[in-house]
Amino acid sequence: MFIRSTGLRPGRSLLLLFIGISIGFFTTWHLWRSSSLPAFAECPAPQEHEKANGFVLIGIMTAAKYVDSRAFNVWKTWAQHVPGKVLFFVAETTTSIHPDLPLIRLKGVDDSYPPQKKSFAMMKWMADNYMDSFEWFVRADDDLYIKGNELERLLRGLDPSRSHALGQAGLGNTAEYGLLALGVSDNYCMGGPGVVLSRESLRKVSPHLQACLEHLLTGHEDVELGRCIRKHVGVACTWNYEMQALFHNNQSTSTKAYSGSLDEVKSAITLHPIKEPSIMRRVHSYVRISHLNNLREKRAQLLSETSSSPSISLQRNWPSSLQDMSVFDLIDTNRIIFCSDGVNCPRHTLEQRIRGEMGRVVTTLFDGFNENARQRGRVLQFQNLQYGYLRVIPKYGVDYIMDMILWFKKFRPPHRTTLSVRRHAYVQQTFAPLKSISESWMRGTLHGENAHISYRMHIILPLKGRSEIFSRFATHLRSVCIRGEKLSLIVVLYSSPDEADTRKTIDMMKSFLDISIVEMGNESFSRGIALTRGCAHLPDDSLLFLTDVDMLISCDAVHRIQLNTIYKSQVYFPIVFSEFSPDSWSENDRLLADSFHYGRRRGYFRHFGYGLAALYKGDLFSIGGFNTNITGWGMEDVDLFEKAVKSPSMRVIRAPEPGLVHIYHQIHCDPSMPPAQVTMCQGSKAASLSSIDSLVHSLNHLS
CATH class of the missing domain: 1.20.5 (Single alpha-helices involved in coiled-coils or other helix-helix interfaces)
Structure with a gap:
């Protein structure tokens, strides 16, 4: 009808x-x-030739404001060392200045927070496009660091055809406890340290992601993803005690997490949060160096096992006389080392390389202590070092004696307890067998295949007055140049009463040396400004040696400067031998005409002097250059050294350099300088007056 x-x-x-x-x-x-998940069919899908089988697919959520900083640093660091593929998931309109960054733009997704829609869309996209291509799938953020080798070692022991959800289990913080609608046996994998799903888990949960997104109970993306997995896959996040260390979440609220000690990095697989790109690169360097050290140890062990000759052992080194016995250096609780053999080794902060090696020793010890810890129901944790002894025997290895405070924890009921205990450890590290390599191969390894190596050294010399000292400098430099070293000298010249004599010396030097003058006129003297002006006209790949007129340079020193300075990689701050006042020398020292003599009463290696430096011009300005606001004596060298140490891209090398000798001269400390400069000047002046031996000798005569 x-x-x-x-x-x-x-x-x-x-x-x-x-x-x-x-x-x-x-x-x-x-x-x-x-109003729901984006149209996945419209998202960029991988090409067929990209769908090769892999082990793990890592999806990283990032936002437009972080794609060229955090995400790019992830791509250039740990993402290059994972056993699989890494993709970055962004909002639909996100762009990047880096064309090689593998971005997946999700249709209909923006950068709103919390990112439930982005997270669920990313998991659905990975399931739709790569379900059959990978065994494991990881949901990660752009402030996460993943150790690819360690992740693979963990996952190789598990079956991806069974349902697994791995990560650090969470129940919410204290304020949220009981408010997340979690059941008695429910939990969720915290999103920060990363969530790892097996292929079977992703297969089961992917058809239900839309329904889970439509029925959110909280504003926490990781809680809702965990709820969806629990409901439709039937598994909760791993409750294992070790997961807190393996999937590590730094509880610090500061953006500088992992900027200090990196002890927590050693046992972790993932590290969160790393907000600053510089810290991401720092952690990556630490992880790669640790991996290299482990490979070296494994190689040494394999060589010793396959060699027919007995391996070198420190226990076989029995000294035949007291002179052959190596003495120990003392390390106290403040990580200060006291050298027992000679006044030229002062009390100083423990070098980074020694701290790193001691950290590796402690890690190895506790790995042995805690073997089968779960079965035994107890664990030992390192608390601190009371004191220790260290000695290096060049032919054999390193001896350590360490007095340690430990936490002894029994976690198996009913005898749970935590005790602080004290133990001594006696450790001997043997060196690997010596290996002979060619100098050309070493240069190629250190500098890289395409790295620039400069054999011409540009000496930058600020100069005001002191024409007689400059004449001595020129005479000595001539003997160096005669031996064929490729050198050039740039004199940054200030006006002075004896300027005419200085210019005569410069004219004389033109007969044997490439020399130029940068005129400063009557400007106030500033070493930082002078050195900056001196190299201004040189190209970025020019090797600079920043020095003073009081220095004597040997040919061997020139050669070592060329080898120890690497463009875009390494800066060399040599430790020079500085003479005491000749008035305090012994009679034998006064009779020696050769300045390259290193008697204990003649001088000392200036461990805390940073005035001399070798680096490339491009590297000088990449680390920030000199502070040109500093005038007068000192401080500009310390400022430059600190910039080099803090630079994430540069490595600093310090070593005693016997080919550089600082000739003694009287120091005048202008009281009008800032207090810090006056204090430093007076300290340098006092340190150069006399040796400890000479002072003791004088006191004995007075008594």
Whole structure:
């Protein structure tokens, strides 16, 4: 009756009715899609040739404001060392200045927070495009660091065809406890340290992601993803005690997490949060160096096992006389080392390389202590070092004696307890067998295949007055140049009463040396400004040696400077031998005409002097250059050294350099300088007056 009342024929009416229902259905379906997960078919899908089978696929959520900083640093660091593939998931309109960054733009997704939609869309995209191509899938953020080798070692022991959800289990913080709608046996994998799903888990949960997104109970993306996995896969996040260390979440609220000690990095697989790109690169360098050290140890062990000759052992080194016995250096609780053999080794902060090696020794010890810890129900944790002894025997290895405070924890009921205990450890590290390599191969290894190596050294010398000292400098430099070293000298010259004599010396030097002058006129003397002006006209790949007129340079020192300075990689701050006042020398020292003599009463290696430096011009300005606001004596060298140490891209090398000798001269400390400069000047002046031996000798005569 309804059809007949329209005045239309039944067949045509049915056709129009069908068309209307279809239009309504597709309109409703389109509106539903726009308010839910994005249209995955419209997202960029991988090419067929990219769908090669892999082990793990890591999806990293990032935002437009972090894609060229955090995400790019992830891509250039740990993402290059994972056993699989890394993709970065961003909002639909996100762009990057880095064309090689593998971005997946999700249709209909923005950068709103919390990112539930982005997270669920990323997991659905990975399931739709790579379900059969990988065994494991990781949901990660752009402030996460993943140790690819350690992750693979963990996952190789598990079956991806079974349901697994791995990560650090969470129940919410104290304020949220009981408010996240979690059941008695429910939990979730905290999103920060990363969530790892097996292929079977992703296969089961992917069809239900839309329904889970439509029924959110909290604003926490990781809580809702865990709830969805628990409901539709039937597994909770791993409760294992070790997961807190393996999937490590730094509880510090500061953005500088992992900027201090990196002890927590050693046992972890993932590290969160790393907000600063510089810290990401720092952690990556630490991880790669640790991995290299482990490979070296493994190689040494394999060589010793396959060698027919007995391996070198410190226990076989029995000294035949007291002179052959190596003495120990003392390390106290403040990580200060006291050298027992000579006044030229002062009390100083323990070097980074020694701290790193001692950290590796402690880690190895506790790995042995805690073997089968779960079965035994107890664990030992390192607390601190009371004191220790260290000695290096060049032919054999290193001896350590360490007095340590430990935590002894029994975690198996009913005898749970935590005690602080004290133990001594006696450790002997044997060196690997010596290996002979060519100098050309070493240069290629250190500098890289395409790295620039400069054999011309540009000496930058600020100069005001002191024409007689400059004449001595020129005479000595001539003997160096005669031996064929490629040198050039740039004198940054200030006006002075004896300027005419200085210019005569410069004219004389032009006969044997490439020399140029940078005129400073009557400007106030500033070493930082002078050195900056001196290299201004040189190209970035020029090797600079920043020095003073009181220095004597040997040919061997020139050669070592060229080898120890690496463009875009390494800066060399040599430790020079500085003479005491000749008035305090012994009679034998006064009779020696050769300045390159290192008697204990003649001088000392200036461990805390940073005035001399070798680096490339491009590296000088990449680390920030000199502070040109510093005038007068001192401080500009310390400022530059600190910049080099803090630079994430540069390595600093310090070593005693016997080919650089600082000739004694009287120091005048202008009281009008800032207090810090006056204090440093007076300290340097006092340290250069006399040796400890000379002072003791004088006191004995007075008594």
